[in-house]
Amino acid sequence: MTVDDSFLLQITMNSLPTKYETFHINYNALKDRWNIDELSSKLIQEVARLKKQRVHSINLVEQGAGKKVKPKAKNFKKK
Numbered sequence: 001m002t003v004d005d006s007f008l009l010q011i012t013m014n015s016l017p018t019k020y021e022t023f024h025i026n027y028n029a030l031k032d033r034w035n036i037d038e039l040s041s042k043l044i045q046e047v048a049r050l051k052k053q054r055v056h057s058i059n060l061v062e063q064g065a066g067k068k069v070k071p072k073a074k075n076f077k078k079k
Contacts, residue, residue: 005036012039019050 013024023046027034034042 006033008036009034009039012036020046 013027016024020043023042027042
């Protein structure tokens, strides 16, 4: 059984996750069509681009923000 390249390409494009939506839109906007090797190459480039685009964030949480905690040094008894 032989699978046509255009069919395989269409199945591959339709199975991409939503994070590849921009890639899919750009492909549809082009007049020329890629073969499977070109698609593979372009997808590798897109994966690298998406990895670079990843946003890293850190959340800082402080306990008692805005309030000063005073030590209770008066409660200590000297011997």
